[in-house]
Each structure stands twice: as C-alpha cells, then as structure tokens.
Amino acid sequence: MKIAVLGIGKIARDQHIPAINTSPDWTLAATLSRAGTVDGVPAFTDMDAMLRHCPGLDAVSLCLPPGPRLPYAEAALKAGLNVMLEKPPGATLSECRSLEALARAKGVALFATWHSREAAMVSAARAWLKGKRLRRLNIIWKEDVRKWHPGQDWVWEPGGLGVFDAGINALSILTGILSEALHVSAATLHVPENRQAPIAASLAFRHPEGAEVTAEFDWRQEGPQTWDIIAETDAGTMVLTRGGAHMAVDGVPQGGGREQGEYPRLYAKMARLIAAQAIDFDVSPMIHTADAFLRGERRTTTAFHW
Ligand code: NAP
Numbered sequence: 023m024k025i026a027v028l029g030i031g032k033i034a035r036d037q038h039i040p041a042i043n044t045s046p047d048w049t050l051a052a053t054l055s056r057a058g059t060v061d062g063v064p065a066f067t068d069m070d071a072m073l074r075h076c077p078g079l080d081a082v083s084l085c086l087p088p089g090p091r092l093p094y095a096e097a098a099l100k101a102g103l104n105v106m107l108e109k110p111p112g113a114t115l116s117e118c119r120s121l122e123a124l125a126r127a128k129g130v131a132l133f134a135t136w137h138s139r140e141a142a143m144v145s146a147a148r149a150w151l152k153g154k155r156l157r158r159l160n161i162i163w164k165e166d167v168r169k170w171h172p173g174q175d176w177v178w179e180p181g182g183l184g185v186f187d188a189g190i191n192a193l194s195i196l197t198g199i200l201s202e203a204l205h206v207s208a209a210t211l212h213v214p215e216n217r218q219a220p221i222a223a224s225l226a227f228r229h230p231e232g233a234e235v236t237a238e239f240d241w242r243q244e245g246p247q248t249w250d251i252i253a254e255t256d257a258g259t260m261v262l263t264r265g266g267a268h269m270a271v272d273g274v275p276q277g278g279g280r281e282q283g284e285y286p287r288l289y290a291k292m293a294r295l296i297a298a299q300a301i302d303f304d305v306s307p308m309i310h311t312a313d314a315f316l317r318g319e320r321r322t323t324t325a326f327h328w
Contacts, residue, residue, distance in 0.1 A: 026083070029087070030053050041288070064076070079103055095107065099124045109136050133288075136191070137285060143267060146278055160235075164249075184219025191265065204227040209319070211223050221323065
C-alpha cells in the first residue's frame with residue numbers, strides 16, 4: 023500500500039520513514055511538509071496538490087505537532103484515505119471525537135497510535151498485573167527536554183502539552199496495563215515564567231479500590247534519564263523501566279518480551295486495520311492529560327531557555 027507521511031521532522035525521520043522503508047506492507051509514496059523532504063520521494067507543501075498528484079494513495083501518517091494537525095487529518099479522511107496519527111491524536115478531545123466520527127462516516131481505518139504501548143515488555147506487564155490487587159503505582163518520567171526536543175518551540179505553546187508531550191507516553195502505558203478506571207484527583211503544573219506549557223507536573227489518581235496511583239513528570243532531568251513505572255501488588259512488585267523496554271518482578275528481570283520495534287509494529291497494525299476497515303482510537307491517555315490541565319494547580323517557575 024502507498025502511504026504519505028505528513029510533517030517531516032524528528033519523529034518522522036527517526037522512526038516513521040525507517041519503519042515504512044523496512045515494512046513489507048508499505049511504500050512511501052509522498053511527503054507533505056513545509057520544508058522537510060525525503061530523498062527520492064515526491065514532496066508536497068499543499069494537501070490538495072498531494073491528493074491531485076498521488077491518486078493511488080491508500081493512507082497518510084500524520085507526524086505534525088498536534089496543534090496544526092486537524093485540517094490535514096480531516097482533508098485526508100474526506101478524500102477517503104486511511105489515517106494514522108502520531109500521539110497525541112489531536113490538540114483537543116473534541117477534535118478527536120470529530121475525527122473518529124468522520125472516519126466512521128467514510129468507512130476508512132483510523133489509528134491513534136501510542137508507540138510506548140508497543141515497547142517490549144508492556145504486554146507482559148499487563149499480563150502480570152491481571153487479577154492482582156494493586157496497592158500502589160508510581161510513574162517517574164524524567165528526561166532532558168533539550169536532548170529529546172531540541173529547539174521544538176511548539177511544545178511550549180498552548181496546545182503543545184509541555185512535559186505531557188512525554189508524560190502522555192507514560193499515561194498510554196498506564197492505561198494499557200491497568201484495566202481499572204482511574205481518574206485524575208489532583209495535579210500540580212510547574213510552568214516556566216516565559217512559557218505557556220508545564221516543564222514538570224505531579225499527578226494523583228483516584229483508583230476504584232483505593233490504591234495510591236501517582237505520576238511525576240519532569241523535563242529538567244540531566245544525566246541519567248528515567249522512564250519507570252513501579253507497581254506494588256498483593257503478589258509482589260513489578261518494575262517497568264526504560265519506557266517499558268525492561269521489566270522486573272521482586273527484583274528479578276523478566277524475559278518473554280517482544281522484540282524491540284515499536285514503530286514497525288505500529289505500521290503492521292495499521293495494515294491490519296485497513297484490511298479489516300477498523301478503527302483503533304483510544305483517547306484515554308489524552309483524557310487524563312486534559313483532566314490534569316482541568317484539575318491542575320498552576321505554579322510559576324524559572325524561565326526556560328534552550
Ligand atoms: P518536530 O521535529 O517539530 O517535527 C514536526 C514537523 O511538523 C516539523 O518539522 C514541521 O515540518 C511540521 N510542521 C507543520 N506545521 C508545524 C507547526 N505549526 N509547527 C511546527 N512544526 C510544524 O516534532 P516531532 O518530535 O517529530 O513530533 C511530532 C509529533 O510526533 C508530535 O505529536 C510528538 O508528540 C510526536 N512524537 C515525537 C517523538 C520524539 O521523540 N520527538 C516521539 C514520539 C512521538 P515542516 O517545517 O517541514 O513543515
């Protein structure tokens with residue numbers, strides 16, 4: 023199938039294009055970006071022109087920041103194309119709802135991807151937690167924004183999510199491994215005095231059986247980076263580290279995970295969704311993010327400069 027990638031930036035270059043180029047399912051037929059291009063691939067800066075000149079397209083993969091994404095996703099769905107979305111699937115929940123309704127009306131596949139759920143040990147963690155009584159779960163997601171988002175000013179703009187751009191990955195794992203319905207009960211957002219979005223955040227969740235569930239997100243971490251989830255249950259403690267790539271139970275490393283390859287798995291899944299004309303559009307990580315902004319106490323912190 024022929025696919026176009028929209029928004030040729032860091033994640034498109036680091037992950038999407040290599041995954042497409044090594045996939046048996048996909049051919050990269052076009053790109054659409056204001057400036058970014060891929061050698062040897064027809065490049066467009068305008069959606070109408072791309073749709074006119076690429077009549078055989080099956081799908082588009084949107085790698086733009088969430089802010090400017092909606093009109094591109096809408097145009098693709100209206101043109102009858104299947105659509106794959108980088109996380110988060112939209113800038114707002116109402117955008118997400120309207121995209122899902124449009125995809126249903128057009129009978130095309132729509133995939134809100136959560137790449138962290140494809141990390142090697144996430145499905146093993148879900149299987150291990152099943153049937154156990156959770157006592158406590160703590161997320162610690164601390165990374166260096168200068169290293170992972172160099173110069174990306176959109177992350178600091180309204181709708182850019184700030185530290186939740188990374189934290190939503192942890193929330194996608196959380197909602198992927200727990201079946202219980204959680205609710206954000208409190209949040210604190212630390213916003214640099216010269217920016218619109220938080221650089222750090224603390225969240226507490228209400229768990230239906232009273233387990234203590236918290237998350238700490240911080241973009242000011244230099245040195246070792248931390249992407250950990252620690253779950254204490256009535257039958258031991260599971261620790262997911264390195265963003266879900268490794269798992270230990272009571273200190274013992276666990277095997278049986280999937281191979282590395284989050285993005286190849288996402289593209290294989292997109293091909294299956296198209297074959298089934300299905301929609302996979304879980305917005306639960308985005309709901310927790312939105313709720314943190316709704317509930318969040320805002321504290322002003324030191325100015326951030328690249
Ligand atoms: P990025 O490097 O800034 O790339 C996004 C590209 O979108 C830009 O290079 C830009 O290309 C295009 N674009 C179009 N309209 C834009 C606008 N108004 N503002 C900024 N760029 C615009 O960002 P990214 O890191 O690839 O992230 C893109 C999406 O992938 C985000 O939703 C992010 O959460 C997600 N993601 C990122 C990572 C990561 O590690 N970076 C990991 C997983 C997911 P042109 O200038 O050519 O138009």
